Amino acid sequence: MSDRIQQSPANDSTREVSKNLPAVGLVATESNAEWIAAEILRIHSRAHQAIVTAAVDADLQALTFARWLDAEVVLPSGNWAEADSPRERLQLFAKEAGYPGLLYHGEEDGSVNLPASRDALKNTEKFTVDAQLEPVTEADPTVMVGIPAYNEAATIGTVVESAKNYADTVLVVDDGSTDDTVEVAAAAGATVYEHDRNVGYGGALNSIFDQADRGDADYLVILDADGQHDPSDIPELIEQQQESGAEVVIGNRFDEDADTEMPLYRRFGLFAVNLMTNLSLGILRPTKQISDTQSGFRAYSTEAISSLAEDNSIGDHMDASTNILYHAHSNGYQVVEVPTTIDYDVEASNNLGPVEHGLTLVGNIIRTVEREHPIMLLGVPGVSCVLMGFVFTYFTMFNYLQSGSFPLGYALASTTFTIIGILASFTGIILHSLELYRK
Structure with missing residues (x-):
């Protein structure tokens, strides 16, 4: 045996390998100890011998694992030449040990496809060939369905089973x-997370995002517990998310392909809320606007799940759907929509009346615009009021010069519009400055 190679002691009684099969050469580094150990176990289980050397002249943790697992360990001696590569070192040892060939795997990941590697060795006259690796197969993405529920015993079982x-x-x-x-819900096969007290729809969504993030879900789909949403639409939302790469996919009730019979009063109210929400997001072009801002049937990507789980600004109540869109907009997330079916012929489909629900949403939109876009909410109307004040001032002076009498009505209107406009403009500027400082 060459003085350039040192062999670790091997316990032949505990290793069932055959010298009639080619050995597998592995290279240990400072960071692949776990991979080395797993690959040695796999190679030995298939009656091949693993020979391990080091990429550097050091007794690394990977080499320690190799000794424990009865692999052949080959260390360079103190006088080894720079030209002596790990591949050459492993080949020399395998030849001297009497193996019929060497399957060399110098990468830090992947598993050796032993049958394919043996075939490659048979089809060449070389003693050493690069090992063929097992094809990398990606695990199927995990889909979690999250259902916020409050007193939904009558429908939750059917929704969960579907x-x-x-x-x-x-x-x-x-x-x-x-x-x-x-x-x-538990009897139907769901994992149930309980709140000690009722905190609202948004609070339930916050818990869903948190649990989905902890569970490393690839996709999260939110369904209502009352049976309004059709779970058979879930694959379409996931497929759209995979194809578009969008962080948020919304089930759109207003799409021309959607099979939804919505009451007229609800359609009118949602049209107004959708318009206000898009304006508050700064989306002015109709082709870019979100058609159904209040749909609770949504799919979220891993990135969106993680960021929403950390966002404490998502409200506890029904305005959480709008707050999530503000979150997506502020993070630059792509939002796309797919047609969906909503069944409104269910009992107690909403715990809030339509008027109360609408007022809650409008109030949230106004508060958000005031916080996020104070120039639009206060500055623009303020400037408009100042301009109106100038117009009434002109009428006041014009009438006074023409008739000699002072038009009190025009003067009061001029003063009122000017003062309100100045106050609104300065308030908008101050709030805008504070928002910039906060960011």
Whole structure:
């Protein structure tokens, strides 16, 4: 044996390998100890011998693992030449040890495809060939369905059973229900996360995002617990997310392909809320606007799940859907929509009346615009008021010079518009400056 190679002691009684098969050469580095150990176990389980050397002249943790697992360990001696590569070192040892060939794997990941590597060795006259690797197969993405629920015992079981056909995990967040929602959801096969008290729709969504983030879900789809949403649409949302790369996909009730019969009063109210939401987001072009800003049927990517789980500004109540869109907009997320079916012929589809719900949404939009876009909410109207004040001032002076009498009405209008305009403009500028400083 050459004095340039040192061999670790091998315990032949504990290793069932054959010298009639080619050995597999591996290269240890400072960072691949776990991979070395796993690959040695795999190689030995298939009756091949693993020979491990080091990329540097050091006894690394990977080499220690190799000794424990009865692999042949080859270390360079103190007088080894720079030209002596790990491949040459492993080949020399394999020849002297009597192996019929060497399957060299110098990468830090991947597993050797032993049958394919042996075939490659047979088809060449060389003693050493680069090992053929197992094809890399990506794991199927995991889909979690999240369902916020409050006193939905009558419908939650059916929703969970249907959603299970399209998801790896169905998570029901019970928001302090006083009925049998928890028991029915668990019996249907859902994982149930319970709130001690009712904190609202947004609070349930916050818990869903947090649990999805902890569970490393690739996709999260939110469904209503009352049976309005059709779980069979879940694959379409996920497919659209995969194709577009969008962080948020919304089930759109207003798409021409959507099969939704919406009451006229609800359609009119949502049209107004959609318009206000898009304006508050600064989306002015109709082709870029979100058609259904209040749809609760949405899919979220891993990135969106993680950022939403950390966002404490998502409200607890029904305005959370709008707050999530503000979050997506501020983070530069892409939002796309797909047509969906909504069934409004269900009992107690909304805990809030339409008027109360609408006022809640409008109030949230106004507060958000005031916080995020004070120039638009206060500055622009303020400047308009100042201009109107100038117009009434002109009429006041014109009438006084023409008739000699002072038009009190024009003067009061001029003063009122000018003062309100100046106050609104300066308030908008101050709020805008504070927002810039906060960012």
